[in-house]
Amino acid sequence: MTTYKLALIPGDGIGLDVTDATMEVLTAAAQRFGFELKSDVFPWSCEYYIKHGVMMPEDGIATLSKFDAIYLGAVGWPDTVPDSVSLHGLLLPIRKAFTQYANIRPHRLLPGVEGPLKCDAFDILCIRENTEGEYSGAGGRVHQGQDNEVATEVSVFTRKGVERIIRFGFEQARARRKHLTSVTKSNAQKYSMVFWDEVTREVAQEYPDVTVSHMHIDAMCAKMVMAPETLDVIVASNLFGDILTDLGAAIQGGLGFAASANICPDPAVPSMFEPVHGSAPDIAGKNIANPIAAIWSGAMMLDHLGEKDAASAVLAAVEAATLQGVGTKQGQSTTDEITAAILAALEVS
Numbered sequence: 127m128t129t130y131k132l133a134l135i136p137g138d139g140i141g142l143d144v145t146d147a148t149m150e151v152l153t154a155a156a157q158r159f160g161f162e163l164k165s166d167v168f169p170w171s172c173e174y175y176i177k178h179g180v181m182m183p184e185d186g187i188a189t190l191s192k193f194d195a196i197y198l199g200a201v202g203w204p205d206t207v208p209d210s211v212s213l214h215g216l217l218l219p220i221r222k223a224f225t226q227y228a229n230i231r232p233h234r235l236l237p238g239v240e241g242p243l244k245c246d247a248f249d250i251l252c253i254r255e256n257t258e259g260e261y262s263g264a265g266g267r268v269h270q271g272q273d274n275e276v277a278t279e280v281s282v283f284t285r286k287g288v289e290r291i292i293r294f295g296f297e298q299a300r301a302r303r304k305h306l307t308s309v310t311k312s313n314a315q316k317y318s319m320v321f322w323d324e325v326t327r328e329v330a331q332e333y334p335d336v337t338v339s340h341m342h343i344d345a346m347c348a349k350m351v352m353a354p355e356t357l358d359v360i361v362a363s364n365l366f367g368d369i370l371t372d373l374g375a376a377i378q379g380g381l382g383f384a385a386s387a388n389i390c391p392d393p394a395v396p397s398m399f400e401p402v403h404g405s406a407p408d409i410a411g412k413n414i415a416n417p418i419a420a421i422w423s424g425a426m427m428l429d430h431l432g433e434k435d436a437a438s439a440v441l442a443a444v445e446a447a448t449l450q451g452v453g454t455k456q457g458q459s460t461t462d463e464i465t466a467a468i469l470a471a472l473e474v475s
């Protein structure tokens with residue numbers, strides 16, 4: 127029997143609840159499809175930071191490198207640890223260390239879910255650059271606390287980094303409706319974003335079967351609301367992709383539905399799977415977090431590991447549950463009820 131070694135980082139707040147829910151469903155899928163998931167749980171979180179002064183141990187990356195995949199719930203507890211510390215201490219280092227350069231975020235209305243737009247054709251795939259750009263971490267502060275204080279945050283766009291994410295986007299578009307929209311702000315940002323546009327045009331030559339549009343981020347926000355049915359695959363930088371995918375999440379009914387995968391295409395390196403949402407301190411511990419985003423991310427992990435049938439069955443079970451109206455409206459069903467409905471659907475599918 128094939129065994130996959132998973133590193134679980136439940137994190138903070140609702141990250142713990144949705145990780146539990148996901149593992150219940152994935153374990154059931156593994157039993158049904160004849161493979162084994164062997165998980166080690168790592169308590170790296172804001173609580174861990176308070177005890178140890180770091181978000182993860184110094185050998186954290188080396189430890190994770192031995193796993194087939196990483197599953198993360200959500201990290202952040204701004205009351206006790208600044209978000210810039212928790213994000214830069216755990217999430218971003220993992221994405222960068224394992225060159226998980228493609229952050230894949232599917233936005234689609236699940237059956238039975240009514241998004242705010244009342245459209246039935248919402249199905250886009252956002253590919254967000256995940257290792258550089260605006261979140262490169264380059265910059266600094268000088269003269270802190272003085273009136274001549276300076277802060278810089280340098281966006282870093284490399285040819286290698288931009289080329290590979292654009293190419294990844296084209297591959298995805300080729301497997302879908304064959305339309306790619308590259309999102310920049312190249313009217314205002316005349317170096318990095320003009321460079322991104324140039325690279326997109328170069329890479330596009332290799333994909334004559336895919337049509338390409340170029341849009342500015344502000345116009346794209348309007349387009350996603352006004353004419354989402356005209357979009358297929360969107361490729362965007364780290365910051366723009368981050369923002370657009372919360373908009374995508376809202377259109378698909380809320381953050382509780384938005385799944386994501388941080389992919390390094392090299393199979394020797396672990397990729398990381400996590401819902402788009404954060405630790406949701408406002409609803410933590412109340413058993414009302416929607417686990418669907420997390421479970422869908424788990425299905426993406428099974429798919430990445432090569433368990434395509436199990437991945438499809440998990441997604442079909444999620445769809446069966448939402449079709450029955452379970453988990454479609456925030457607060458209507460508990461985390462446990464939604465998980466139970468998905469497990470029941472998985473058994474009969």
Ligand code: NAI
Pocket residue numbers: 140199200201202203204209213217381382383400401402403404405406407408409414415416417419456
């Ligand atoms: P958030 O995503 O945690 O919450 C935003 C809003 O969406 C809240 O009202 C929350 O209740 C709701 N929400 C989120 N997930 C939900 C779910 N599964 N079911 C029902 N409602 C849900 O974003 P926020 O409040 O900006 O950040 C809270 C903390 O999470 C911060 O520390 C932030 O840095 C961190 N964060 C971590 C992320 C990660 O680990 N990947 C991503 C985003 C934020």
Ligand code: MG
Pocket residue numbers: 368369372402
């Ligand atoms: Mg975000």
